[in-house]
């Protein structure tokens with residue numbers, strides 16, 4: 684875990700930002716479908732091997748979060764459920780379901796854009812990625828293009844509220 688954290692911290696900011704930009708591009712695809720804009724990519728050996736974006740409403744499926752969509756694709760590509768040696772770049776802190784899947788997939792690391800104080804499970808509500816007792820811990824780096832990721836979410840919800848003309852609409856991520 685120490686080595687993985689060191690690698691993550693020593694990687695140039697420009698490299699992290701390049702992959703986060705692609706995660707943001709994925710989030711924009713969700714937004715184009717009027718979905719909450721969350722996107723991610725999975726990187727291995729410096730290359731993107733899978734992309735995913737939130738399609739929960741489009742697919743009418745709670746399992747259609749960006750992270751799970753990308754994990755599915757990465758595993759198919761690698762022919763392995765284990766994502767050892769892989770790093771996920773995701774625009775928003777993962778939920779409990781996705782954080783659980785990332786641990787199950789034994790992914791090396793997760794780089795997060797914006798934190799999600801009300802629902803995030805990489806340290807905000809709970810930290811499932813680094814919980815004591817599990818046999819795998821996922822190292823994390825927060826705040827890569829964080830402002831941009833957070834602004835994307837805020838703008839989306841502001842537009843949604845304006846469209847619905849109500850302040851009482853509550854959307855859970």
Ligand SMILES: [Zn+2]
Pocket residue numbers: 748749750777778779780781782
């Ligand atoms: Zn999720």
